[in-house]
Amino acid sequence: xxxxxxxxxxxxxxxxxxxxxxxxxxxxxxxxxxxxxxxxxxxxxxxxxxxxxxxxxxxxxxxxxxxxxxxxxxxxxxxxxxxxxxxxxxxxxxxxxxxxxxxxxxxxxxxxxxxxxxxxxxxxxxxxxxxxxxxxxxxxxxxxxxxxxxxxxxxxxxxxxxxxxxxxxxxxxxxxxxxxxxxxxxxxxxxxxxxxxxxxxxxxxxxxxxxxxxxxxxxxxxxxxxxxxxxxxxxxxxxxxxxxxxxxxxxxxxxxxxxxxxxxxxxxxxxxxxxxxxxxxxxxxxxxxxxxxxxxxxxxxxxxxxxxxxxxxxxxxxxxxxxxxxxxxxxxxxxxxxxxxxxxxxxxxxxxxx
Amino acid sequence: xxxxxxxxxxxxxxxxxxxxxxxxxxxxxxxxxxxxxxxxxxxxxxxxxxxxxxxxxxxxxxxxxxxxxxxxxxxxxxxxxxxxxxxxxxxxxxxxxxxxxxxxxxxxxxxxxxxxxxxxxxxxxxxxxxxxxxxxxxxxxxxxxxxxxxxxxxxxxxxxxxxxxxxxxxxxxxxxxxxxxxxxxxxxxxxxxxxxxxxxxxxxxxxxxxxxxxxxxxxxxxxxxxxxxxxxxxxxxxxxxxxxxxxxxxxxxxxxxxxxxxxxxxxxxxxxxxx
Numbered sequence: 070x071x072x073x074x075x076x077x078x079x080x081x082x083x084x085x086x087x088x089x090x091x092x093x094x095x096x097x098x099x100x101x102x103x104x105x106x107x108x109x110x111x112x113x114x115x116x117x118x119x120x121x122x123x124x125x126x127x128x129x130x131x132x133x134x135x136x137x138x139x140x141x142x143x144x145x146x147x148x149x150x151x152x153x154x155x156x157x158x159x160x161x162x163x164x165x166x167x168x169x170x171x172x173x174x175x176x177x178x179x180x181x182x183x184x185x186x187x188x189x190x191x192x193x194x195x196x197x198x199x200x201x202x203x204x205x206x207x208x209x210x211x212x213x214x215x216x217x218x219x220x221x222x223x224x225x226x227x228x229x230x231x232x233x234x235x236x237x238x239x240x241x242x243x244x245x246x247x248x249x250x251x252x253x254x255x256x257x258x259x260x261x262x263x264x265x266x267x268x269x270x271x272x273x274x275x276x277x278x279x280x281x282x283x284x285x286x287x288x289x290x291x292x293x294x295x296x297x298x299x300x301x302x303x304x305x306x307x308x309x310x311x312x313x314x315x316x317x318x319x320x321x322x323x324x325x326x327x328x329x330x331x332x333x334x335x336x337x338x339x340x341x342x343x344x345x346x347x348x349x350x351x352x353x354x355x356x357x358x359x360x361x362x363x364x365x366x367x368x369x370x371x372x373x374x375x376x377x378x379x380x381x382x383x384x385x386x387x388x389x390x391x392x393x394x395x396x397x398x399x400x401x402x403x404x405x406x407x408x409x410x411x412x413x414x415x416x417x418x419x420x421x422x423x
Numbered sequence: 424x425x426x427x428x429x430x431x432x433x434x435x436x437x438x439x440x441x442x443x444x445x446x447x448x449x450x451x452x453x454x455x456x457x458x459x460x461x462x463x464x465x466x467x468x469x470x471x472x473x474x475x476x477x478x479x480x481x482x483x484x485x486x487x488x489x490x491x492x493x494x495x496x497x498x499x500x501x502x503x504x505x506x507x508x509x510x511x512x513x514x515x516x517x518x519x520x521x522x523x524x525x526x527x528x529x530x531x532x533x534x535x536x537x538x539x540x541x542x543x544x545x546x547x548x549x550x551x552x553x554x555x556x557x558x559x560x561x562x563x564x565x566x567x568x569x570x571x572x573x574x575x576x577x578x579x580x581x582x583x584x585x586x587x588x589x590x591x592x593x594x595x596x597x598x599x600x601x602x603x604x605x606x607x608x609x610x611x612x613x614x615x616x617x618x619x620x621x622x623x624x625x626x627x628x629x630x631x632x633x634x635x636x637x638x639x640x641x642x643x644x645x646x647x648x649x650x651x652x653x654x655x656x657x658x659x660x661x662x663x664x665x666x667x668x669x670x671x672x673x674x675x676x677x678x679x680x681x682x683x684x685x686x687x688x689x690x691x692x693x694x695x696x697x698x
Binding site for chain 2: 084085087088089091092095176300303306307309310311312313314316317318319320321363364365366
């Protein structure tokens with residue numbers, strides 16, 4: 070009775086069902102990826118506590134975690150390995166969230182705080198504060214935060230106006246980052262009492278010497294800022310469609326962007342002031358997480374998990390895979406550099422980024 | 424479901440920086456109709472649309488929706504009444520059609536409420552109306568320009584606004600896809616009564632698809648009315664500085680603009696001065 074060639078138009082309800090199923094399928098992929106990342110992270114956390122020069126029985130490690138005193142293990146696990154592991158997790162989470170927030174907001178995988186010089190600013194401030202001025206850890210944190218925000222503002226102002234703000238912002242950021250890295254090198258060269266551990270921390274990032282005492286500011290920042298970014302993550306996804314679309318969808322673009330920038334910069338700066346600028350974690354976490362969870366969903370939580378996985382895995386590799394130990398940033402640097410090159414070449418080929 | 428709203432501008436001045444681009448425009452968008460803003464390049468038509476869509480705040484004057492200045496309406500509430508398809512929206516890499524269209528549900532979602540069956544139904548309807556339900560699971564970046572424009576229109580539809588503003592929705596499309604998009608917008612207007620306001624470059628498309636034309640020149644509104652009344656040789660000459668004949672379009676009956684250039688004109692008027 071109907072025209073034989075007319076396409077069968079599904080009833081509204083069946084289309085709704087199909088769309089619902091498609092969305093469910095994508096949600097399941099995301100959930101699977103998140104659970105997998107979570108399991109890997111827990112395994113890495115356990116490995117951080119179990120592995121070392123002395124391998125304590127699992128039961129001893131558990132007793133230390135529960136607060137009991139176990140000769141030997143209490144110091145090695147309780148005062149060295151646990152703080153190192155927690156520092157690694159917090160720094161990884163902070164770098165991952167900060168990186169993916171910037172990348173999503175600026176719609177460019179190159180726009181992560183460690184590529185565009187923001188962590189270099191924090192690093193330079195921290196190294197001057199600690200090595201030259203011998204300031205306290207709290208002062209150092211705030212110096213890192215202020216200089217990091219100032220660096221972000223400087224890059225933003227220098228790149229503002231005209232076409233292709235994103236592309237220019239990245240190039241200017243890389244330039245400013247190089248200058249600030251030179252400041253770090255200079256201070257370390259000149260420091261009277263410089264030692265390799267300190268130098269490596271501020272040049273590439275390291276978990277060596279992580280202590281409970283140094284953890285407070287970063288933990289506090291993570292507890293306050295990550296929920297804030299999560300609250301804004303739906304607005305962030307609207308921002309991803311461009312300022313005009315986001316406004317049309319009811320997002321207060323300027324206010325949301327400012328909050329997100331300050332929160333992400335603060336996270337990256339606190340992490341940098343704690344562990345040094347662990348190379349490329351902020352840059353890599355989001356894109357890898359995106360491959361795993363699939364496109365179109367919020368990357369805040371996946372990138373947080375991926376950041377922590379990257380830091381712990383790289384630290385374990387650095388500690389145990391070679392005859393000599395390497396700080397975590399050397400390993401992540403080796404992973405990140407080729408990806409950076411790949412993106413730069415691709416950006417160049419498609420003629421800049423918007 | 425659709426809220427019928429009235430959008431007005433009074434003594435609107437807006438633009439970027441010191442010199443305004445829109446210089447004192449008063450207009451009332453006809454409710455439930457298709458309005459098209461026409462004008463030469465840089466006449467302020469796009470700036471006017473952006474100001475109506477609150478992408479630019481007025482330097483003076485106001486944009487009023489149902490008696491309330493749009494600057495004073497909470498942004499999310501406004502986004503449930505007033506939708507916008509910008510000229511070059513950006514699709515996140517690899518996003519599926521249904522997910523992108525689903526982002527149109529943003530103003531309907533509460534802070535902690537997750538996706539609802541209502542949202543699914545709205546997305547499904549938007550995909551059906553735009554004829555892309557079979558593309559729901561495809562990645563947006565794999566689609567053709569015409570299909571992609573349908574996806575963006577579907578996203579604006581999923582927002583379920585009574586007023587929809589579109590900034591040159593046909594610009595990057597070939598003529599078949601232009602007609603397709605304009606037909607789709609007409610369907611939407613006729614079936615749901617959605618008030619549509621768009622900027623179009625092509626005068627003939629504007630004359631054919633508009634119920635109401637707003638003609639702009641140098642930041643001012645110089646004519647407003649039904650295409651048959653407004654689209655005359657005089658207006659084309661005023662707006663574009665172009666000598667043109669206007670005849671009834673044999674297909675639609677709407678006015679059709681036939682420009683007279685320096686070449687390929689059959690009987691050149693005797694008075695034409697030599698260049």
